[in-house]
Amino acid sequence: MKYCTLIPGPLGEILLRAEDDALTGVFFVGQKYFPSADASAHCYPIADAPRVLREAQQQLDEYFAGERERFTLRLRPVGTAFQRSVWDQLVKIPFGEIDSYGRIAQRLGLAAGSARAVGAANGRNPISIVVPCHRVVSSAGDLTGYAGGLHRKEALLALERPRSTLPRQMELLDLGGV
Template identity: 65%
Template sequence: MKHYLSIPSPLGAILLRAEDDALTGLYFDGQKYFPAGAAGAASDKPPRVLAETAQQIAEYFAGERQRFTVRLHMMGSPFQQQVWNALVQIPFGEIESYGRLAQRLGLPLGTARAVGAANGRNPVAIIVPCHRVIGSTGQLTGYAGGIHRKAALLALERPAQSLPQQLELLDAAQ
């Protein structure tokens, strides 16, 4: 049975989804791949993992947490699983390009787009840090939750002097 919990965040509402006391989804309201029929869904007796995730997300946005410890169960193809496992290896505050991530996975040249597609299907945003992957030229590309949220997550994790080029330009325009 799927359980849902909507929580507030500085970047808008986040919908959490769990099954069998494991987190299976974390989605920004309105993001690409938002689960159909889940808007407004809530559970009478949500599993403990939803409360734990809500607490850890609040700590993350408060600058008090860099690693998450909630139990995950992510459904995806073997290739997607491989990419998602590599994402959790990117340290807090660091960034990686799609091409370098493909290279680190031992994939052939030219597979950066496939890595980007798998990255975009990550069902547990923030916790599996797909926002830490950027274009090879420093561009903020491809974030299912929206580029503005990707920029905000990177700004939360990175000191201003080491922001990617496009993020520096976004900050300068504000």
Template identity: 55%
Template sequence: MIECHVGPSPLGHILYRAENDCLTGLYFVGQKHFPNGLPEPVLSDAAPGSRVIALACEQIGEYFAGARRDFSIALQLHGTPFQRQVWDVLRQIPFGDAWTYGDLARRLGLPAGASRAVGGANGRNPVSIIVPCHRVIGGDGDLTGYAGGVERKRHLLTLEGGPGREQLALF
């Protein structure tokens, strides 16, 4: 059974999607690559019916409050084998750290020239924040694309106090 729920966050409404007791999606409403076929995202005061969505809402709230660094939510990520490999490596980026697209390519055993393909997979990450695609930056330190928007990426990196926060403060 598929369930969706829209909840608030300091960076805008988030749509949570669950299937078979696993979280399958966490999207900022209106973000790039927002999936087709989901119900119209409407914020509701009702509690989520799904246990996994309720847990995800709770843990995301703790993350934004500065009380959580790691997530313990069952995930089921739908994507190509390459995308799932990239998303697995993203989960290895420590809280407060940032890797480049080239770093990701090398950790996958690919040449640095594969950064574009890695970036494409990164951008299609269906579970933002929990699979921390926001922790990936350009080789020159620039905050390159983020499906949720560069301002949200900047906020998430600043919240985590990671490398580049001095640069982030300049913006």
């Protein structure tokens, strides 16, 4: 069974989607790649939504309040095998840290120049915030490629590292020319 609900968030309204007992989507309303209406999904007000959606809202609320660094939701992102391999790398990026598209490509054993393919898969991540695609920047440290908008990417990074700036975060990367 597929479910959905809309919840408020400090960066705009968020659509949550689930299938059975797993979260399948977290989307800022109106973002790039926003899903079209799914006639088979049962949409609920959050108070009446299935448990997985209520838990997702609670954990997102805690995240935005600065009380949660790690999500403990069952996830079921839908994508190609390559996309899922990239998304698996995203969940390994610790809270408050960043990585680059090139370094992810290297870890996946991809050929040089595969950073764009990683970026494309990153942009198609259907479970924003929970699968932290916002923690990936270019090798030059540029905030590129966030389907929810660069203003949201910047805000999410600032939420996770409120006392530092992106140039300081870049020191965490050992880019080695990537």
